[in-house]
Amino acid sequence: MSSVIKRLSRLFFVSLTTLPFVVNATGNNDFTQCIDNLQVKANAAGYSRYIVNDIIPSLSPIKRVIELDQRQPEFSQSFADYLRLRLTDYHIQTGRKKLAEHKVLFDQLSKKYGIPAQYLVSFWGLETNFGRNKGKMSVLNSLATLACDERRSEYFTAELFDLFHLIDNKTVITEQLAGSWAGAMGHMQFMPSALRKYALDGDNDGKIDVWQSEADALTSAANYLNSIGWLEKERWGRQVKLPKDFAFQQVEFDQFYDLATFKALGVTRANGAALSDYKIEAELVLPAGADGPAFLVYPNFNVIMKWNLSENYALSVGLLANRIQGAAGLKISDKSQRNLYKPVELQALQKKLNMMGYDVGKPDGIWGPKSRKAIRLYQLKHGLVGDGFPGRAVLNKAGIQG
Structure with a gap:
């Protein structure tokens, strides 16, 4: 089973495919044509005159x-740099304070939805610095x-129409609608589709306000994670140690195996x-290659990936949750830092691998599942x-110069 989860299927999308979009937001004429098309679609779908004629x-x-x-x-920073900005003393100490401050609420949410409090706090800290940076x-x-x-x-058109729905049914008002560059909103940065389907009134005041009400935002997040498959009795994963002669040829990436498979291959916990x-499926994740930290991740890791389709993000959620609970910090070796690649180098490697018959898709400088698979086979x-990591050894072997 692949760990790369496609975005949740849209429950709502206007299916008027006879009107093509002109898709180039940098040109005013193209944008105007696109807006005209959106207006026609919204009108045909029965949205209010306020949406069609004003918004x-x-x-x-x-x-x-x-x-x-x-x-x-998520796709341009190294794992070490990404983590350094997100697992700070501020995130850890504030996360612990938030656990204590909202203990009653977190206990209720854990009992009702099966989501341990440290994960909700971790998402909260990573998304908005505990509400300080909502966008x-x-x-x-x-x-x-x-x-x-x-x-x-297609994805963002669906999200825009979900937002129109939220406006029309008065779940939100236009004056509230400030958020991230990608349209995520509130303490937990919900996209409109998630807000529409999973948002709840956590403080029982008769309205849903994920911007101002921490209880609404956290309750909605717990409902969301529960609904998309969080397993109450399981953890997200753990750091592990690979033996020096680890048999990479026996394990593919983005593939789950019984935990016993990794045990038989000599994988141990980080402390040896x-x-x-325990009977559970696990996947090996090496965010910085074999010279960096190694992780076995479990099904809940994929639930985190449904929230944000980035392994670096999902690892950060799990690791911050661990630190909030008192776990020791993660050490990243200098050797792995010296093994970093530049996106332009990866793009050149992708082009060369395609020419040699390894399918990496469109060369984009992003280290995704196809690139991992192709690089592993080449290695x-x-x-x-x-x-599967585009480190110095494989770049040199392929003749890629930085």
Whole structure:
């Protein structure tokens, strides 16, 4: 089973496919045509006159949104750099304070939804610094900009229409709609589709306000995680130690195996103790290659990936939750830091691997599942460590110069 989870299927999307979008948000004429198409679709779908005649015509593109979409830190920062900015003393100490401050609420949520408090606090800290950075961009304009851009037009159009629904049924009011560049909102950064389906009134005041009410936001997050498959009795994963002669040829990445398989291959806990005989499936994740930290992740890791489709993000959620609970910090070796690649180097490697018959898809400089698989096969064929990581050894072997 692959650990790379596709985004949740849209429960709602207008299916008027006869009107193509003009998708280039950088051109005013193209954006105007896109907005005209959105207006026609919204009218045909039965949205209010307020949405059709007032909201949609007032939408405008935000150039900054496109720039941010093209260089997301989840895919442009090394694992060590990504982690360094998110597992800070501030996140850990504030997370512990929030656990104590909201103990009654967290106990209720844990009992009702089966989500341990440390995970809710971890998501909260990573998403908005515990509500300090909820975002100030216009959610309507951000979503419109991305809906009118070709890269992920279908996904963001669906999100924009979900937001129209929330406005029409008065779940939100337009004055509230400030958030991230990608249209995420409130303490926990819900996209409109998640807000529409999972948001709850946690403080019982008769309304849902994920911007101002911490109880609403945390209750909605617990409901969301429970609904998308969180396993109450399981952890997210753990750091492990690979033997020096680990048989990479016997384990593919983005693939789950019985925990016993890894135990038989000599994998131990990070402190050298044996893995348990617990019956659970696990996947090996090496975010910085064989020279960096190694993890076995369990099904709950995939639930975190449904929240944000990034292994670095999902690892950060789990590791911060552990630190909030008192676990020791993660050490990243200098050797793994010296083994880093540049996106332009990976893109060159992807092009070369494609030419040699290894399918990596479109060369984009992003280290995704296809690249991991292709690099691993290339490494094993050429006697290199088959960790699937585009480190110096494989780049040098392929003749890629930085």
